[in-house]
Amino acid sequence: MPGGIESAAVPAVQATGIHKQFGSTQALRGVDITLWPGRCLGLVGRNGAGKSTLVSILSGIYAADAGLVRFDGNPAPPLGAVGAWRSRIATVFQHSMVVPGLTVAENVFLGRQPRCSGLAGRAGLIDWRRMRAETRAIMAEWGYQVDAATLCGQLTVEQRQIVEIVRALAAGTRCLLLDEPTAALERGAIRRLFERVRQLTASGVAVLYISHHLEEVFDICQDVAVVRDGELVLTAPAADLSREQLVTAMVGSQVAAGSLGRVPSAPRAGPGAPLLAIEDVRSDSVRGPLRGVSLRVGAGERVGVTGLLSAGVATLARVAAGAEPLSAGRVLLDGRPLVPGRRDLALRRGVGYIPEDRQAEGFVALLGVAENTAMTIADRLARMLGLLWPRVVNAAAAPLIRRLSIVASRPAQPVGELSGGNQQKVTAARALARGPRLIVAITPTRGVDVASKSLLLSELAEAAERDGAGLLLATDELDDLVICDRVAVLVRGEAFAEFTEPPFGREALIAATEGLIAGGRREPS
Amino acid sequence: MTDRVAVEAILQGRSRSAAAISLVREAALLPVLAVLLIAGAFVNSSFLTVSNISGIGQQISALGVTVVGESLILLIGGMDLSLESTYGLAPMVAAWLIVPVSAFGSGTDLSPYLGIVILLAVGAAVGMVNGLLIVKGRLNGFIVTLGMTIVLAGLQNGVVKAQSLFNLPAAFSYLGSAYVGKLPVSLIVAAAIFLVAGLFLRYHRTGRAIYAVGGNPEAARAAGIKVDRIKIGVYVAGGVLAAIGGLMEAGRVSAVTGSQGYGEGIIFPVFAAAVIGGVSLKGGRGNMVGAASGVILLGLVQNILDLANVSNYWIEAINGAVILFALVLARVIGGEAAAE
Numbered sequence: 083m084p085g086g087i088e089s090a091a092v093p094a095v096q097a098t099g100i101h102k103q104f105g106s107t108q109a110l111r112g113v114d115i116t117l118w119p120g121r122c123l124g125l126v127g128r129n130g131a132g133k134s135t136l137v138s139i140l141s142g143i144y145a146a147d148a149g150l151v152r153f154d155g156n157p158a159p160p161l162g163a164v165g166a167w168r169s170r171i172a173t174v175f176q177h178s179m180v181v182p183g184l185t186v187a188e189n190v191f192l193g194r195q196p197r198c199s200g201l202a203g204r205a206g207l208i209d210w211r212r213m214r215a216e217t218r219a220i221m222a223e224w225g226y227q228v229d230a231a232t233l234c235g236q237l238t239v240e241q242r243q244i245v246e247i248v249r250a251l252a253a254g255t256r257c258l259l260l261d262e263p264t265a266a267l268e269r270g271a272i273r274r275l276f277e278r279v280r281q282l283t284a285s286g287v288a289v290l291y292i293s294h295h296l297e298e299v300f301d302i303c304q305d306v307a308v309v310r311d312g313e314l315v316l317t318a319p320a321a322d323l324s325r326e327q328l329v330t331a332m333v334g335s336q337v338a339a340g341s342l343g344r345v346p347s348a349p350r351a352g353p354g355a356p357l358l359a360i361e362d363v364r365s366d367s368v369r370g371p372l373r374g375v376s377l378r379v380g381a382g383e384r385v386g387v388t389g390l391l392s393a394g395v396a397t398l399a400r401v402a403a404g405a406e407p408l409s410a411g412r413v414l415l416d417g418r419p420l421v422p423g424r425r426d427l428a429l430r431r432g433v434g435y436i437p438e439d440r441q442a443e444g445f446v447a448l449l450g451v452a453e454n455t456a457m458t459i460a461d462r463l464a465r466m467l468g469l470l471w472p473r474v475v476n477a478a479a480a481p482l483i484r485r486l487s488i489v490a491s492r493p494a495q496p497v498g499e500l501s502g503g504n505q506q507k508v509t510a511a512r513a514l515a516r517g518p519r520l521i522v523a524i525t526p527t528r529g530v531d532v533a534s535k536s537l538l539l540s541e542l543a544e545a546a547e548r549d550g551a552g553l554l555l556a557t558d559e560l561d562d563l564v565i566c567d568r569v570a571v572l573v574r575g576e577a578f579a580e581f582t583e584p585p586f587g588r589e590a591l592i593a594a595t596e597g598l599i600a601g602g603r604r605e606p607s
Numbered sequence: 608m609t610d611r612v613a614v615e616a617i618l619q620g621r622s623r624s625a626a627a628i629s630l631v632r633e634a635a636l637l638p639v640l641a642v643l644l645i646a647g648a649f650v651n652s653s654f655l656t657v658s659n660i661s662g663i664g665q666q667i668s669a670l671g672v673t674v675v676g677e678s679l680i681l682l683i684g685g686m687d688l689s690l691e692s693t694y695g696l697a698p699m700v701a702a703w704l705i706v707p708v709s710a711f712g713s714g715t716d717l718s719p720y721l722g723i724v725i726l727l728a729v730g731a732a733v734g735m736v737n738g739l740l741i742v743k744g745r746l747n748g749f750i751v752t753l754g755m756t757i758v759l760a761g762l763q764n765g766v767v768k769a770q771s772l773f774n775l776p777a778a779f780s781y782l783g784s785a786y787v788g789k790l791p792v793s794l795i796v797a798a799a800i801f802l803v804a805g806l807f808l809r810y811h812r813t814g815r816a817i818y819a820v821g822g823n824p825e826a827a828r829a830a831g832i833k834v835d836r837i838k839i840g841v842y843v844a845g846g847v848l849a850a851i852g853g854l855m856e857a858g859r860v861s862a863v864t865g866s867q868g869y870g871e872g873i874i875f876p877v878f879a880a881a882v883i884g885g886v887s888l889k890g891g892r893g894n895m896v897g898a899a900s901g902v903i904l905l906g907l908v909q910n911i912l913d914l915a916n917v918s919n920y921w922i923e924a925i926n927g928a929v930i931l932f933a934l935v936l937a938r939v940i941g942g943e944a945a946a947e
Contacts, residue, residue, distance in 0.1 A: 405829060429831030445828040446822035448891050449815075457819060459828040464812040471810060512830055 094119045094257045094288035095140065095171060100149035102135050102312075107133040111312045112149070117257060117288040117310045122279060123305030124320065125292045128332055128531035129503025130489065132312040133292055137261055138289070142167035153257070165194065166427050169482055172250030173259040176266075176529070178242045182235030187217040189234050190249045220248050240271040247278065257288045264298060265529060267593065268390050268558075276302050278607045285430035308332055329545055332505065333533055355553040356417075357381045363401055369438075370394035372401070373575040374411070379520065379552040383542060384564035386586075387556045389595050394575040396438050396524050403427025403435040403522040415520065429458060434518030434551075436510055436526045440502075443508035447498030451490040452479035455511040456495050461465035462516075482511040486541060510538055515546060520552045521545055527562055539565050562590050573597040635940040636884065636900035639933065643907040651914035657789050661912070664794035667906035669694075669783070669855035670873065671797045671899065674880045675804050676848030678898045680883055681840050682808070684821040684890025685741065688752040688874055690849040692759030693733045695868025697850035698857040699763045702772040705779060711770040719778040725849050733747025733759065738839035760869035771864040775857065782851075783858020787903035793855045800848070803896030817841060822891030880905050883933045904933055 095117040102110040108249045111133045117123055127133050133562040140151065149342045151158040158167035177404040180189045187210075188195070196212045197203030217230040226248065228241050237245065243263060250258055260279070263447055264272045268313040278303050283289055291303055299306055300320055308316040316331040358379040365372040372394045379402075380387045400406035401413055414420065421427050425435070437443035445454045456463060456475045463478055464470050476493040483490070490500060497508050510526060523542060527535040543565040546553045555566060563569050569581040569593040579594040645844035673690055680687045706712035717725070739756055741748045785792040808814035819827040820834050828834045857863045866868070883899030886893030887944040908929045912922050 401827075425828055426831045426833050435829055437826075437829045443823075443825040446819045446826050446891070447820060448822040453815065457827075457832070460812050460815065468812040469810050470812045470815055 127309035128500035254562035389572035431520035434513035450494035452493035668793035668797035673852035676845035730850025740844030780858035
């Protein structure tokens with residue numbers, strides 16, 4: 083066992099009175115947070131509450147305006163001393179920080195590769211054998227099975243995360259920050275990650291676990307801390323808290339906890355005329371191939387599609403949005419074929435699209451909130467000669483910005499400056515702006531806090547309810563499927579099961595995504 | 608929701624100061640230009656005369672129009688090294704078809720007006736080929752346009768066997784040489800092109816789409832913007848603008864030489880002017896006010912060095928140093944986003 087359990091009398095990390103201001107925004111106001119060796123602290127809060135800022139300060143990326151960070155009782159190293167910070171605390175971010183073109187061993191020892199002995203070492207020659215051997219030793223010690231000589235670009239998301247954890251362990255770090263580590267993981271990988279976290283805490287490592295998924299927090303954290311509006315409003319052992327108490331602390335008094343679970347009214351009685359017909363579609367997409375999938379969505383109908391990451395869920399939704407070329411099959415909208423891979427034509431035919439990865443496809447970071455929101459209706463807003471007056475754009479975006487309660491300082495504020503949740507809302511607003519007849523949404527609530535999540539879902543459901551739009555919701559967040567009338571489950575690129583009667587039982591859905599209950603037409607719950 | 612209202616109220620106050628900051632950043636080069644004007648006046652008393660200033664105007668017009676083209680291409684996240692060869696080849700082909708055999712022409716003796724149409728067509732064609740290779744062929748823009756610039760420069764010398772073409776008809780050299788009162792026509796046209804391009808980028812649907820495509824092509828595509836068409840269109844526009852720049856230069860020196868463009872290496876000042884002016888090499892960021900100030904800055908520096916009788920041996924080193932200095936200054940004044 084590496085290290086061994088340290089004395090719990092000295093906190094691994096102790097931050098006191100942390101203040102941080104960005105421009106006129108007070109991101110953190112006097113936060114005290116303590117991580118104890120051998121314990122996992124869950125940090126929860128709504129988007130924009132200050133979690134990311136706190137993580138950045140603890141990781142040595144930003145300096146606090148006021149306050150003190152201590153590691154094992156000693157003052158934190160100066161901000162520029164990257165090596166010293168890394169040996170104290172390591173952060174595994176949502177987006178993988180491994181270099182894809184280097185091997186696992188090189189990534190583990192990135193920036194601190196062991197040198198050869200003697201003159202060769204002084205000249206900068208790396209002791210490759212020792213580097214690989216040490217990597218293998220750590221992997222073996224913790225029971226991880228990732229080959230030290232593989233290129234990181236060939237690893238799965240889960241394996242890359244392991245590389246990052248091993249990197250921290252190799253540097254002797256006894257404190258780990260995990261920022262939304264399950265966001266891109268499949269269910270099995272999440273279970274294994276939890277095992278690793280338990281193993282780490284058992285050996286005396288202090289863990290800070292940041293997540294939007296409260297059940298995860300209850301599952302692996304001993305303590306929970308809640309930030310709201312830059313303040314730490316609650317710290318308590320997880321065992322003493324109920325889910326409702328936690329949500330109330332996160333949201334504050336503004337929204338009653340009971341209204342959070344608010345889901346739209348009962349699903350519509352019967353599907354209308356088939357709006358979207360996907361017929362025997364095949365694709366070799368890297369996002370997950372499709373091997374002959376058919377699906378129909380009626381006007382006003384809300385259809386969910388779920389499955390494991392590689393099952394082709396996102397591919398199917400992209401096909402419906404006109405964002406993905408096909409190798410066979412066809413997609414009909416109102417009985418007329420949609421040109422594959424021509425998103426611009428699909429938009430004009432009335433298909434709104436919330437892409438999977440908002441950073442990559444959801445918005446233009448340098449452009450303003452209003453301009454991003456109105457991007458799908460620029461042709462309608464343009465006046466003579468194609469002129470697009472900012473005033474017109476702002477006026478068109480304003481109702482959507484209000485409807486989705488997007489918090490921005492001004493219509494022209496670049497979307498890149500907003501918090502993740504607000505960025506996601508801009509992405510949704512952009513899709514809704516054109517009054518689409520069919521909305522294709524892929525994981526629309528990923529990385530979004532509880533309150534924003536229910537707002538986004540109810541907006542999507544309402545678009546179906548009120549405007550008679552069809553909704554195709556592709557997601558691996560099973561909770562989001564409550565707004566659906568029908569759920570199709572894909573397994574390895576094929577339609578595996580369909581659930582037609584809500585409510586959809588969690589266990590049955592999970593079993594189906596794993597390919598366990600063949601053709602589970604009616605689910606038992 | 609009360610605290611959100613309060614937040615909005617606070618932020619409204621901030622938005623005014625944010626707008627002021629962005630204005631300062633956009634005009635980051637203005638103080639530098641002012642300093643240069645003052646310095647120039649000290650260096651030589653004839654600097655601030657009407658004839659010198661309008662002379663500078665005529666000299667930088669050709670460069671300026673080409674910078675508009677390069678800036679558009681940079682804004683969509685591309686780059687085009689071949690503009691400098693288009694700048695030489697387009698007027699060369701046009702002049703070759705216009706001037707008589709005695710002046711090394713082809714013998715077709717076309718009308719100069721038709722020649723100008725051909726010049727624009729050559730620019731458009733080069734841009735189209737570049738655009739198709741880069742966008743549809745998914746080739747790297749740097750290498751495609753690097754190859755293209757050498758091919759075009761070779762053609763430029765090849766068609767006239769490395770001769771220079773003189774005796775350009777008045778209609779052909781009008782744009783680069785004529786004056787309206789004390790103002791050179793080329794300066795008026797260049798200023799008009801900057802103005803139209805600036806307004807287009809700010810207020811036109813396609814102009815806004817250019818920023819979206821440069822800022823995040825995938826997001827633009829997902830929002831239904833015809834990304835490929837806009838990119839190719841911008842390469843075509845860049846080629847046409849470079850051809851117009853070449854026409855101005857040919858008119859100014861009353862000849863088309865084999866070295867116009869590629870031989871003079873004008874792509875370096877073109878890039879320098881755009882980047883000093885805050886047009887990002889990464890795409891999606893920059894505007895015509897900046898690009899114009901970059902061009903003016905380079906023109907002023909060149910003119911002051913000439914007037915100060917700096918030895919020809921040193922003039923390039925000083926010119927380069929000034930470009931580096933201006934870049935650093937633009938970063939200091941304009942902040943993180945400037946001059947990258």
